[in-house]
Amino acid sequence: ALSHHENWQKVWRNPTPKHEGYEVVIVGGGGHGLATAYYLAKEHGITNVAVIEKGYLGGGNTARNTTIVRSNYLWDEAAWLYEHSMKLWEGLAQELNYNLMFSQRGVLNLGHTLQDMRDIERRVNANRLNGIDGEVLNTKQVQELVPILDCSKNARYPVLGASWQPRGGTARHDAVAWGFARAADAMGVHLIQQTEVTGIRRENGAVVGVETNRGLIKARKVACVTAGNSGVMANMVGMKLPLESHPLQAMVSEPVKPILDTVVMSNHVHGYVSQSDKGDLVIGAGIDSYLGYGQRGSFPVVEHTMAAIVEMFPIFSRVRLNRTWGGIVDTCPDACPIISNTPIKGLYFNCGWGTGGFKATPGSGNVFAHTIAHDEPHPLAKPFSIDRFTSGHLIDEHGAAGVAH
Ligand code: FAD
Numbered sequence: 522a523l524s525h526h527e528n529w530q531k532v533w534r535n536p537t538p539k540h541e542g543y544e545v546v547i548v549g550g551g552g553h554g555l556a557t558a559y560y561l562a563k564e565h566g567i568t569n570v571a572v573i574e575k576g577y578l579g580g581g582n583t584a585r586n587t588t589i590v591r592s593n594y595l596w597d598e599a600a601w602l603y604e605h606s607m608k609l610w611e612g613l614a615q616e617l618n619y620n621l622m623f624s625q626r627g628v629l630n631l632g633h634t635l636q637d638m639r640d641i642e643r644r645v646n647a648n649r650l651n652g653i654d655g656e657v658l659n660t661k662q663v664q665e666l667v668p669i670l671d672c673s674k675n676a677r678y679p680v681l682g683a684s685w686q687p688r689g690g691t692a693r694h695d696a697v698a699w700g701f702a703r704a705a706d707a708m709g710v711h712l713i714q715q716t717e718v719t720g721i722r723r724e725n726g727a728v729v730g731v732e733t734n735r736g737l738i739k740a741r742k743v744a745c746v747t748a749g750n751s752g753v754m755a756n757m758v759g760m761k762l763p764l765e766s767h768p769l770q771a772m773v774s775e776p777v778k779p780i781l782d783t784v785v786m787s788n789h790v791h792g793y794v795s796q797s798d799k800g801d802l803v804i805g806a807g808i809d810s811y812l813g814y815g816q817r818g819s820f821p822v823v824e825h826t827m828a829a830i831v832e833m834f835p836i837f838s839r840v841r842l843n844r845t846w847g848g849i850v851d852t853c854p855d856a857c858p859i860i861s862n863t864p865i866k867g868l869y870f871n872c873g874w875g876t877g878g879f880k881a882t883p884g885s886g887n888v889f890a891h892t893i894a895h896d897e898p899h900p901l902a903k904p905f906s907i908d909r910f911t912s913g914h915l916i917d918e919h920g921a922a923g924v925a926h
Pocket residue numbers: 548549550551552553554573574575576577578579580581582583584585586587588589590716717718719746747748749750769770771805846847848849850874875876877878879880881
């Protein structure tokens with residue numbers, strides 16, 4: 522029945538790897554890898570680039586996340602990085618000429634205890650000092666924004682208030698990957714799918730290419746953007762990254778009529794929810810505490826998350842859950858990413874985004890492309906160098922991470 526669809530114009534090419542190799546090979550065709558390729562070509566004129574993806578473009582965490590975008594992180598370094606990304610999001614659909622369904626519907630982070638509220642006040646003040654929009658709302662204001670939220674005093678964890686970032690919101694995850702992919706391809710980047718990197722070839726201490734299930738692909742620079750598989754990549758050159766790979770789950774309900782026009786997150790009860798344009802309630806969990814590379818998680822986490830959502834929104838108690846799934850998130854001890862060159866010449870890593878890297882997709886690619894092109898960190902990426910784990914300059918963003926881990 523779909524045979525008449527077969528002549529659709531291809532959005533990007535399907536090239537075979539060049540025998541002579543590339544200036545830069547990016548391992549990982551998720552949003553971050555594709556954004557990196559796009560900015561390498563667009564801002565640094567480096568188009569002799571291949572993105573090598575073991576599955577299909579955007580099929581990793583990019584396609585599995587709950588699409589929340591915000592920049593209200595506590596510490597300057599993180600706030601600047603995520604705000605850089607937010608500013609890129611704000612013009613990205615026009616720039617890529619692709620409908621990213623970017624919707625600045627606002628993000629609420631609820632407070633249920635006095636300590637939650639103190640942390641919220643501190644974070645919002647820090648955000649405002651950095652020029653990032655944010656407000657502290659009281660219970661009444663929260664109730665006005667989200668009438669269906671149980672703000673009564675009878676709730677097990679009554680809502681005492683919230684932080685509110687009006688410019689936060691959601692975007693269409695696949696579209697971001699596809700938009701960057703199409704634009705990168707149009708500038709000459711090779712997008713090579715169904716090709717797994719199995720080794721990193723070095724000569725005289727410098728990278729010379731990657732080994733794949735389709736043979737050696739030569740490259741002067743290799744940039745690994747492989748999220749939950751980054752530890753596996755580092756292992757190929759005998760490096761250990763301070764990362765843990767955990768399952769992180771999300772779920773969607775059956776579609777319902779428009780009922781929730783903002784994003785509601787609660788760290789304390791632990792669950793968060795928004796409504797997609799299709800009508801599904803998109804619900805996110807905390808990480809599964811065990812380590813693993815399976816893109817699925819355990820049932821108790823689903824159950825706990827559903828209990829939290831129903832506690833906050835009793836009105837959702839009869840809505841049916843349609844699907845649950847999981848991704849593999851790469852969490853760092855300080856809940857911040859690693860954007861870094863390495864002691865091996867020509868080898869770079871961009872990982873550790875853990876539970877919160879979707880919002881950073883354009884910013885991450887933008888600063889990483891600079892780091893690769895100039896062989897030195899973009900000023901916004903500098904604090905996120907791998908050196909911080911030896912210098913001690915950690916940036917503890919657990920409080921603002923939004924997802925328990
Ligand atoms: P990915 O999209 O995972 O891309 C990495 C790619 O590398 C994959 O496609 C993989 O196949 C490929 N790869 C790995 N190893 C190899 C190899 N050896 N050879 C070739 N290719 C390889 N973030 C937010 O900001 N907001 C949210 O609401 C949010 N919710 C989330 C909910 C869930 C359930 C999950 C799992 C994550 C969530 N995140 C969220 C985090 C976010 O999804 C990630 O931080 C982000 O998408 C990472 O993008 P990426 O491009 O680095 O990784």
